[in-house]
Amino acid sequence: MTDTPDIDIDELVALRRDIHANPEIAFDEHRTSELVAAKLRAWDIETHAGIGGTGVVGVVHGASGRGRTIALRADMDALPMEEEGRPLHRSLRQGVFHGCGHDGHTAMLLGVARHFSRHRDFAGTVVLVFQPAEETGGGANAMLADGLETRFLYDEIYALHNAPHFAPGTFGVLDGAMLASCDEIVIGIDGVGGHGSAPEKTKDPVMAAAQLICALQTVVSRSIDPSATAVLSIGSVHAGSAPNVIPSHTALTGTLRAFDERIRAQAKARIRTICEGIATTSECAISVAFRNSSPATINHREQAQAAARVAGNVFGAENVLRDFAPLNGSEDFSEFLLRRPGAYALLGQGGVYCHHPEFDFNDDVLPLGVRFFVALAHARCAA
Template identity: 50%
Template sequence: MPISPEIQALASDMRLWRQQIHSQPETAFQEHKTANFVVELLRSWDIEVHTGIGQTGVVGVIHGSLGSGPTIAFRADMDALPIVEEGQPSYRSVHHGVFHGCGHDGHTAILLGTARLLAERLDFSGTVVLIFQPAEEIIQGSRAMLDDGLLQRFPFEEIYALHNHPALAAGTVGVRRGAALASVDFFSIRIIGVGSHGGMPHLSVDPIMIGSSLVAALQSIVSRNVNPIENAVISVCSFQSGETNNVIPEFAVLDGTVRTLSVAVRKQVVERMREVCQGLALAHQCQIEMTLANNTPPTVNSPEQTQHVIRAAKLVVGADKLQENVAPIMAGDDCAVFLQERPGCYFLLGQDGPMCHHPHYDFNDDVASIGVAMFRQLVDLRLGSGRDDNNNN
């Protein structure tokens, strides 16, 4: 189904904005140039702008011309990843070791396109709040904005967000009722043993041996404690200990991540991990300390708002290009924190290509217009203009 001419007309500008942002990537809470770029564009369209929310976050506010009504929010993330870009586009990152490998440049461009479209034609009631969020990659930005009074200053009633998804074909939209993305908990486990000479292991409390047992024991939580019909992942991603080949070290540190699609399972897994650590510490007469950091709950879509996204997608891309029950993803997104506070829906924009976080990833500019059309259609559905941008009444 065709995208409206006014949205198509935004495509070239969105491509330029996106590639500009891509070439100047900034990591979490360092998005100063990106935020300034967003602010300058919003102000050029006479949009009310608020800056420095949650450190580097930006909020735009657009009031419709058709009187009072609900307030809805759209959210885009702005930060880049601390990894090396291996692709060679003409707009390649100028900062070695930092690049937009997850498409936040594209999300920002889409929300900018939406902002301009709405500012040019205010034919809706109520208010649209545009949230340009920092620090998604370290899952801290949404909480920082909330702690800075986001809901009190801009009291929206529901929230919508999109994320590109290379596993879906370009031109499609994916959505899921309920848990769409996993919770994220990063753990660090420190084992404090007793060091010794490598030839005298009986004088040690070997943290490497204990850590090896712990890695295996943690996997038993998923296989033997979690209901098989539930989803859970425990991954030990780093095991650091020792510096030479003839000394049993005193310490070992295991770092990793836990992912679940349920708040209850998340609680169960974390509690069981602590119990396993305590049990091994007792068995081996050592200390084992487990800490969690940078955590976020599952991304859970609300039923009513999910239905609005489904209706919008059928109007924008058609029922044949809508994946209405797309598989959940065991990656996480701190948009989940917003969705804990307000009902909403996080949906996926198909784009093909390498997966997010791959060094050759690049956002597909050809799908940006679909993102804008989805947001515009949600405005029409929720704020009562009665319009259908795609002439599909």
């Protein structure tokens, strides 16, 4: 058995940059999934494509007998945003960009696949999960609905995400909450439109929207325990097309984030109550829906501690961070952790933060991610 990965750095970097140059958004990752599946098959790895739409799963059975089955997951989708950086491998698709590093995550897991295709001298099974549509929060559930758990019967599952706010060569993992839940808030306000000179003849949805935006800020400031963490932000307002016309409809969208399911439920209930109140006072009809929702990403203690031990060997114990604030970002990897033990960890890479228009994955940390995943798979398959 070897914990030292067999890594072709040039091949890994070329794969990452090819994926970066050809980004695809949620459930449109056809080229990416075909590339992944083709590589797995070329390396003589059992390959299952089309899981959850564009998901791909590779399975490597160890040659040293029975052991545990460990799943490792990478996300593949890009963001619907324009790249403003100018790397030689910049996006070839207008308005689509790997601004969160999923190109690097996919390349790292391909590096792990390449290693295990050459070194099967271990007991157990490694399941390589290439997931679509993380950014929209639907990819994990799509793969689960397509039988990911029942078909591959993994005992534990792990994921690794780049962390620009950590220095390259560092690793972070927490016991318990790592990331917040996320609910997209979609609010529709229907009133009665009319001339701007005669507002008394209308039921003004713009005025209702203004009152609602202000009132919603009290969800966190006046309804949630100050010792708890919650964030509510309204990100878009759409209403009207002319300065002298009161429109009949206004639409708002926003995001709600929390680390505790009780707080999350309390905030959602309060949002609905406020919408009902503003509907009464404005005499408008107000609807509210929560979409693209993901629960908080909560690591299982045993698996988080195991990941930290392995990381200590790979990164050096002094470079393993175990005491930092959970992030308000969200991840649908949380759906996997609701069903199986596992952990979500961070790989330091430096640079600008995720979703910045000049973001680029740091290729120097690719081999570190491969080393960690290979060592983790060996440790947990044999546990």
